[in-house]
Amino acid sequence: MLEKVNSTEDLKKLTIKEKEILAEDIRKYIIEVVSKNGGHLASNLGVVELTLALESVFDVNKDKIVWDVGHQTYVHKILNGRKEELKSLRKLKGIAGFPKTKESETDCFNTGHSSTSISAAMGMAKARDIKKENHSVIAVIGDGALTGGMALEALNHIGSSKTNVIVVLNDNEMSISKNIGGINMLLSKLRARRHYTISNQSGRKVLDKIPIIGPVLIKIIRRIKKGIKQLIIPKMFFEDIGFKYLGPIDGHNIEDMELILKRAKELNEPVLIHVLTKKGKGYEPAELMPDKFHATSAFDIETGNPKKVKEKDYSKAFGEKLVRLAKKNNNIVAITAAMKDGTGLTEFAKIYPDRFFDVGIAEQHALTFAAGLAKEGMIPFVPIYSSFYQRAYDQVIHDICMQNLPVIMCADRAGIVGADRRDTSRNIRFIIF
């Protein structure tokens, strides 16, 4: 099927059954490429059906689909003229691992740093309205990225302005590691609604077959269920802040997703569609270890084992040293913004769970939180990838430096960074505080 599909025009001609076959072909292809070149695997395997549904219902040449972070756009690239090019992923002068407007007009906004999609979508939607154009604007954001402050700032803005934007929340319960925090608690309550949606659908199919009284029964049952739902399910955050909430829906069921996306397309208000997906879907090692397969180096498809054994890197050495220091000093604490493994804090978190804080994708909060801890005598260590430190320069200067607080800021990946970046001028990063 993959051979037959070279564009979203080809995709739109397929039946649901054919799209399901295509989904499996795309999975196999992505696994094949990433096992050779390395790349972001688990997130891409999780959005195969979601991408097929989105790009079947919307027109990528007219509508705007903004992918948050953008590490999950391999499927989109395959469908939009870059099937062969994907083989050059993470190679010199190869295809970018993230959306790049320079690469294709269907990549409508460059992403990489988390939690920007809803703001960008709002900007595009406002521009559309001012220009009196008529197309859909969609932000696709993960539950991890939703923990970033910017995403919440944008939801706050859209909800009250009643702008026609569709937010697709791709909820796989994972950031890079397990997602954490109050937003995750809220989502887990909403996930519970799924059982109601499912039983609704299967019951409906049976009742539909009963002539005359079938539809009446459906109406009565729906009313009763709505009542029960209101009682059991807590007040709905998204509705309260001005969004129409649709879902939760199975993110691997193309037919259901197409239906719900078509419905959202017709509404002229902010809509949030809650889609449940499985990170790593369809490849067992990635389903079992979605964190390890979030971004991976080349691996053996049979076993899932890396082709090269990883040598001890700077992050690991940093983590080991921090554990040794923390043994001698009870005031040492460590903070991560959703990058526990990447920044070398895995051991620290295991040994000192009470002195370890994963604050979600929230670099700004991480640093002012550290400032508060330091003000009261703690010694906070905050390792953050240099690129993501950009998010928190104001907090570094205003909350830490200007009060001369002893926060230990550690910049990971501050040297030459390869792999996902095509724009080499931005590969060398220096951080000077």
Ligand SMILES: Cc1ncc(C[n+]2csc(CCOP(=O)(O)OP(=O)(O)O)c2C)c(N)n1
């Ligand atoms: C500002 C910022 N901090 C950290 C990261 C590193 N990062 C990339 S993806 C990711 C997790 C995203 O989780 P989610 O949005 O749920 O997407 P998923 O991979 O689960 O599909 C993180 C922390 C980033 N891209 N940007």
